[in-house]
Amino acid sequence: MEVKPFKLNRIHILKNAWIGLIFLFLISCKEEIKKTVVKENYVDKVYPLLDTENSRWFFFTSASRPFGMVNLSPDTEINGAWGSGYRYNTDTIKGFSHIHAWQMSGLSVMPVTISEIDKSNIFTDFYSRFNHQTETITPGYHSVVLDRYQIKAELTSTKRVGFHQYSFPKNKEAGILFNLNTILGPNDNVAGELAQTGESELSGTLVATPTHRRPKPLNIYFKIELNVPITALIKDEQTGNYLINIKNTTSPVLMKAGISYTSLENATKNIQQELPHWNFNQVIQGSKDEWNSLLGRIKIEGGTEQDQRRFYTDLWHALQGRRIISDVNGSYPDNTGSVFRIGQLPLNTEGKPLFNHYNSDSFWGAQWTINTLWGLVYPEIMEEFSQSLMQYYKDGGMIPRGPSGGNYTYVMTGASSTPFIVSAIQKGLIKGNLESYYQALKKNHMPGGIMERVGYEHYTSLGGGLKYYLEKGFVPYPLPDGDFGGHQDGASLTLEYAYQDWTLAQLAKKLGKQEDAEYFSKRSKNYQNLFDSNSGWIHPKNVNGDWYLNFDPYQYQHGFIEANGAQATWFVPHDLIGLAKLMGGNDKAVEKLNAQFEAAEKLGFTSGDSHAAELHPEYSRIPINYGNQPSIQTAFVFQQLGRPDLTAYWSRKIVQKVFSGLSHASGYNGDEDQGLMGSLAVLMKIGLFQMNGGTEENPEYQIGSPLFDKITIELNNNYYKGKTFEINTKNNNAENVYVKDIQFNNISVNTHKIHHDDIVNGGVLELQMSK
Structure with a gap:
């Protein structure tokens, strides 16, 4: 018991x-x-098909990592840089190519099944229809069914290696075409060769031919590895292309394609280091994790589901387009000299490159876009790009404004890299070798530098009109010396040089170079020489100093680059008070600009829905254009002139009209130059902007009208002391767009401005919104 x-x-x-x-x-x-x-999976919010009806060769991204050397995706159009690549309305896939970069393309492949009928013409007739209904696209992954062959093709990648998974139908002879000799986007692929180097391995090379913008050929080396044996390698003598037969299997066929611009050995090393295994899903997840990590640096609350999806789509675009060209070991193609050479990036103590080297479209317009976004949210990216630009100077004696294939392209105009690098220095991202950076930048602003050359002026240095700018204080239009390169529009060149001179003056001041600071500051006033007090516009002058006859401020590209005079007149980001004084004072300037916005609203604030539409007789006359870079700062001009209410009013309207939709038919109006318009949209939606590109000491941010209730920016502690910077808005809605009261860390702020040091030390910015 x-x-x-x-x-x-x-x-x-x-x-x-x-x-x-x-x-x-x-x-x-x-x-x-x-x-x-x-x-949260931020990648799930991204809409990759945005504006793909107006796509261009480097615009569309799917199976790619941020800034990856490989940008693997289907091509539905292959003839030309514009209107090529993945175009939503074209229902036929012509191959999957690995390189979609500024002035570069290469390595197109196509999985096929081969019948007795197909064997005789498979090299010339292999395109396949597809259907968007059986397509899946997310950052880092693309899946599509090729209707002709009933092959499910899945794509993903590491930075330098494309990874394919093909599910072939049963009882069909399976193969993969290597379309090595073809036209893709901006260039032809020629001299393509492929050799079998193992039971399941291939090695190959091809040449990307020169373009109008990239004047030298570029060798592309690639290594192919499969998870199944290759049963035959066939070369077609007519096309020079290759077909491999592979063992029939009911399991998916996996294929790795590592590329390099320096050697086959380095293409192999890129695979060995980045993709030593065969786990396809692991690579998809790795890509997803990498994108989530970067997209998640900005967390948003509030707004509609579409608002949030479009925001992360914009942010995704801000982190792509510009492409790595260096290998995992730091080797890179240097085409800046008379003879091609393989360069070597500096290594750290572990033998790894200190930074990557890049292929990039112009930094023209970057002062209002990636300067601010990268500098605040992704400082490591801004530092790395600055180091890469400096490497070009060490190799070729000039900092580029848009390099391709390891060489200068002289894309666009001016010294657009100057504000970018000066901003990086002023934000403390670059701390060492400042004297070297300064001397490199200064060279570009003097005879013998990049300012002398306009777009694609490879062999002369007269198109930029720099000698007239120095002698007369303006670049004449038309230029009397002849036709050299593109964009010889003297009024825009004058405005651009003046602003860039001012940014260089800020760095000279920082380094105690008082004489240089005064010299470049004086040059920055040259815009005044083209202000016509009678008309109230910036007005081109001829070489004799006479006003350009029959001037029409709404006529496109007559003295102005990708703009008209009404848009370009406000391109004085460094001295808006001075510009307003010429117009009769702040009130007069505000009245003038407000009238321009009222007129632009009737056309939706853009020159049509594509870059080509800017030449349309009606759209070209729009007084403000948020579809191209020259006037994208104008909503924040009001704030600089004492009217932050108008900045809030118009910036919200622009976001609503231009940067809110989720459609394959529109989105950036056809001119998303490698992250510039995506970055602009992000900045307008979080309500932060930098009029002068963040180039002054302790850079200033102008506060706009945030779209969301709460915005949390995760700060990179390798660069900044603070953990997070928050923007909280109260009573925020579609009507309450005005900022009534501002507090930072519970202290009242009397201006609509905040400085870089305050933001990066962390804290909370509270904005009381009202009608």
Whole structure:
């Protein structure tokens, strides 16, 4: 009898223990579920098809990492830089190519099935229709069914290696075409060769031919590895292209394609280091994790689901387009000299490159876009690009404004890299070798530098009109020396040089170079020489200093680059008060600009829905254009002239009209130059802007009208002291667009401005919104 209570107590204790363990297990599961829920997949919010009806060769991205050397995706159009690549309305896939970069293309492949009928013409007739209904696209992954062959093609990648997974139909002869000799986007691929180097391995090369913009050929080396044996390698003598037959299998066929611009050996090393395994899903997840990590640097709350999706689509575009050209070991193609050479990036103590080297479209317009976004949210990216630009100077004696294939392209005009690098220095991202940076930048602003050359002026240095700018204080239009390169529009060149001179003056001042600072500051006033007080516009002058006859401020590209005079007149970001004074004071300037916005609103604030539409007789006359870079700062001009209410009003309207939709038919109006318009949209939606590109000491941010209730920016602690910077808005909605009251860290702020040091030390900016 005495044993029974002991037995009951024991059972009771065990029962309680099990209940406790179950409770702890449930709590643990709940915590895991909670963690899973909290971890947001920002990639799922991205809409990759945005504006793909107006796509251009480097615009569309799917199976790619941020800034990856490989940008693997289907091509539905292959003839020309504009109107090529992935175009939504074209229903035929012509291959999957690995390089979609500024003035570069290469390595197109196509999985096929081969019947007896197809064998005789498969090299010339292999395109396949597809259907968007059976297509899946997300950052880092693309899946599509080739209707002709009933092959499911799945694509993903590391930085330098494309990874394919093909599910072939049963009982069909399977193959993969290597379309090495073809035209793709901006250039032809020629001299393509492929050799089998193992049971399941191939090695190859091809040449990307020169273009009008990239004047030298570029060798592309690639290594192919498959998870199945190659049963035959066939070369077609007519096309020079290749077909491999592979063993029939019911399992998916995997193929790795590592590329390099320096050697086959380095293409192999890129695979060995970045993709040593065959786990396709692991690479998809790795890509997703990398994108999530970068997209998640900005967390938003509030707004509609579409607002949030478009925001992360914009942010995604801000992190792509510009492409790595260096290998994992730091080798890179240097085409800046008379003879091609393989360069070597500096290595750290572990033997890894200190930075990557890049292919990039122009930094023309970057002062209002990636300067601010990268500098605040992705400082490591801004530092790395600055180091890459400096490497070009060490190799070729000039900092480029848009390099391709390891060489200068002289794309666009001016010294657009100067504000970018000066901004990086002023924000403390570049701390060492400042004298070297300064001398490199200064060279571009003097005779012998890049300012002398306009777009694609490879062999002369007269098109930029720099000698007239220095002698007369303006670049004449038309230029009397002849036709050299593109964009010889003297009024725009004058405005651009003046602003860039001012930014260089800020760096000279920082380094104690007072004489230089005064010299470039004086040059920055040259815009005044083209202000016509009678008309109230910036007005081109001829070489004799006479006003350009029959001047029409709404006529496109007559003295102005990709703009008209009404748009370009406001391109004085460094001295808007001075410009307003010429117009008769701030009130007069505000009245003038407000009237321009009212007129632009009737046309939707853009010159049509594509870059080509800017030449349309009606659209070209729009007084403000948010579809191209020259006037994208204008909403924030009001704030600089004492009217932050108008900045809030018009910036919200622009976001609503231009940067809100999720459609394959529109989005950036056809001119998303490698992250510039995506960055602009992000900045307008978080309500931060930098009129002069963040180039003054302790750069200033202008506060606009944030779209969301809460914005949390995760700060990179390798560069900045603070953990996060928050923007909280109260009573924010479509009507309450004005900022009534501002507090930073619970202290009232009397201006609509905040400085870089305050932001990066962390804190909370609270904005009371009102009607």
